[in-house]
Amino acid sequence: MSLRAGSGVCIAGVGHHLAGVVEDNETLCRNLEVTPAWILEKTGIKRRYLAAPDDTASAFAVQAATRAMAGAGIAADQIDMIVACTFSADYTFPPLSAKIHKELGVRGGQIFDLQANCAGFVSGLTAASDRMAADPSVRHALVVGVELNSRYIDRGDADSVIYHSDGAGAAVLSRGAAGSGIVASAFHTDSSNYEAVRVRGGGSSFPAMGRAGPADSDVMELNGLATWKQAITHLPAVVKAALGKADGELSDVDFFVFHQANYNLIDYIVRKMGADLSRTYTNVQEIGNTGAASVAIALSEAVERDLIQPGATVVLAAVGAGFNFGASVWRWAPAGAGRGG
Template identity: 35%
Template structure:
């Protein structure tokens, strides 16, 4: 069973007051990939729903993407960077092993009053980070926070492995959260889970303590991301369905009360399959993977930003974030905007 925490009796709530996103300008289409590996636009589109992904140039880094998304979210919320108490950057492709990507973002934004850290829960990182902010705002220790999901997965992509190189893209998305005591519900509930037994389903092994950087790797491919797509696929559908069901039950909501489910964009077929099992109508499931590929921790906030900017989610709407990723990890948040 996933671990979970309900909103306590506190009237202090974590409310989303701004969002923003940023994707690098350079594009990589399915036809471009077909020139690099034995694949086709038809195969990729049918199996994943992806048409194009944004990819970083050598000089564009995770902190750069994160800072750009953060600036946009702060502007939307009308919050000055100096007002922030906390910045969390959810990422598995950090600027460097240390210091944290969040330190670079803090410096670039001039958020001198914030304490900051990175959170590594792969594609579930953004959803995990929101749960942490929820706790700090409900107990009154944080007033204003910036949560960013930012990834440069194409920098650890094996461009010769057709089963993985077609899946990923780069980007960043961010939200500003503010502690409110005015009756706003904000983050109503979060459910999180993990199962380390399945760590091999999705991993990148180089440059940690098991395979330290200067030593030659017995398998050079360990510098790249490795995935067992079919295993991930099956687990992802189950965990997404269970997480959303848990959210609905614990908040005493039905699908009629929910304006939109904003899922991690890992594969259009995974999202469709989960939506079908949940009985979610098409208009309540947001899918933008065709334009971004899988951007891991960045995908939920990028999708949310698009939902807000196109009017699909408006102030007062209740929506659900849900994610599944390496670890394996999963989680969901129910939020009133």
């Protein structure tokens, strides 16, 4: 079965930025009742990157965005749309996308934040590419995934602290060659485990006002088993749904980029779909789970390593709390000054 041609809305440049503090398992386990070997066996993660006290999500986002813009060969005055995918913005509001807009020196255009947790970047790319397809006046869109997960982690909770990391990844969408770019997307939601992964504090049901100090609701609560079951059930299905819309099959995919939650989970899903790890790239072992930034960072590193060739069929796929799932199919080709999908 042959894949349909791409829409012409392409990923023209990518970039990423990681936090400056590197924490290996040996260091982490000094304050936990688990061993480095246990963490490695359970997750495949060897280390994670943690933000310093004065780091901000906006600064991380701008660093990643600047690199993506350089790869695409565009300047700030050519950007007509910014989508920031995050749950850990600098403020509750105004939106993080406005701060990115300000710091980059963009003028005019459209901004919004998108909160789909770890599926945010895949969702944001689809939202931006749909907008570009509908409105020819949108020349270039900037999509950023950024997370400062460590600000929401109980450092004594092994169920969450072993996974999470801080960083940002970005992509510039541009109009490329006919037949290249995004081909199709698919999404699915199963909200039956809505409470399985959550940060309640700061929401309108758990406001910060009137508190004497931090509350249990201010830290991430994570049910790993529920997450695993959701992911192995729905992520392969949403990938197949996206490929079905693209008139393609799993055998047509040259390269996969998955949300980097857990190495063992990625390995299981890839094999469940009849593929192998040679057709994907993983960095969760060295970086950890960077939430909405993880697909963006993995994509940026894969491009940096020349793992994706022009003409390749690429699938981006992720699962986010709630639970929501997204996958998009891209025909990778040169776009603008940088190489993209």
